[in-house]
Amino acid sequence: MGYEHELIIPNEGFPFKLFRFEGKDGHYVREKHWHRSIEIFAVFEGTLTFFINEEKYPLKPGEFILLNSNEIHSVVSPLPNHTIVLQIPMNVFRNYYAQDGMILFTHSPRRQDQKIMELMESMYRDIQIKETGYEWKVQSDFFMLIYLLVTKYRKQEILPEEIRHYRKLNRLSMITGYIRDNYTKDLSLETVAEIFGYSPSYLSRMFQKYARTNYKTFLQDVRVEYGFQELANTDHTIGEIAMNHGFPNQKAFTREFRKKYGILPSEYRKRQKSAMD
Template structure:
């Protein structure tokens, strides 16, 4: 994908979102994006490659990556894997004391890494099995995990430029949230700039500076991401999917899909069908 702001909706009844990574089957690329939530990718089988602000963080089985709120990242998942993703909205930490108004965590390995993996694995299993009083066990594991994040992984010294950067992304995330809600419509740079009171040139510079991509690429990647989800989860024809997600025709959708995922939409769908047979 391009560079987008991702909206996080927690699991019902819990203050977090926990799910199996959508790139579990491989042949998956998620381009640069960010969100206001903290995010942990915990790899239990297989491998993933993470890129945070252009720096690569390869992950193997038993390893995780901890992503900060508003931290620009992308993901490459060429092979099948079993990865559990935990997303924690920042409002969960709203009562944590912070003089600079910003909470950041380190990417460096810690002695507690195996405990973090254990807690995430336990939470996911409990949510799948839903045994007696499982909600209490899940909540208990979650708050222990947050305790470890705050006491063992939190950065205590935050540079002024980091604060400025994250505040700018907060502003841009409002704009990209609007784009994600309206991506099926005509959304020219001029239209979006006018809606938010910016000139087109200023909005273009915002995308390039803080999202490290251009507006058109960002919009196309939002559309192709949603198109991928529709392809994977419905029986709609490829032509229907193209039109449903803002593409002018099937050819345009197929071209962008091949560019991002390395295979044609028809090939991906055949692979899904064969896996089920």
């Protein structure tokens, strides 16, 4: 396989991750990768080109692409664009799973496409403005979007080849999901391997092959990303943040933060405060 696995961490306080596409400035290519979450790319300005299991899907303004869990995809963004991305963890759909914990959605256009676009635009705008009670409005729009997905876009019949493909990547997705939910604990490779019935060496090879990284680096990346959220959204000290997210001390958190984001946590906080003044 050799494709990169992406771990989805929701926005703080919400059961999803919503953000502006990082390739908004153009000259951007995201190589083949996969994740357990459902993902929607909604294009409002400019164009994007998706490749899903080698099939090409060009998008223009007013169109979106709906990506299934464990679906290998890449995206090409040669020109500037305004695209909003919504990533929805699979457990949101647990009451609608088919066999093997699967749920699949169609890529084909539907009459409800415009409503999906409107809901995503509204959610993104409200999260940016943060007016009083915005959380309830965003949640309301999100649940309406989920209703449309499960009633209008869900595939009722899943083909045998789709099941086989899903099983290949589902094992590691379940493990990375467990890590995401328990990352503050002492999660050694040996501990996680035992929980899922693998030998440590087999689990290590699984990460190298499917996630293209080693277990320790993956775990540290999860901890740093959650730490980044707390750094950006609270006034907690850097030492407190380090301890809240599984690091032994502030020095260890600072080292991993700089490695991932190219800046010290203290410097990031200074820039954030300057931007608000």
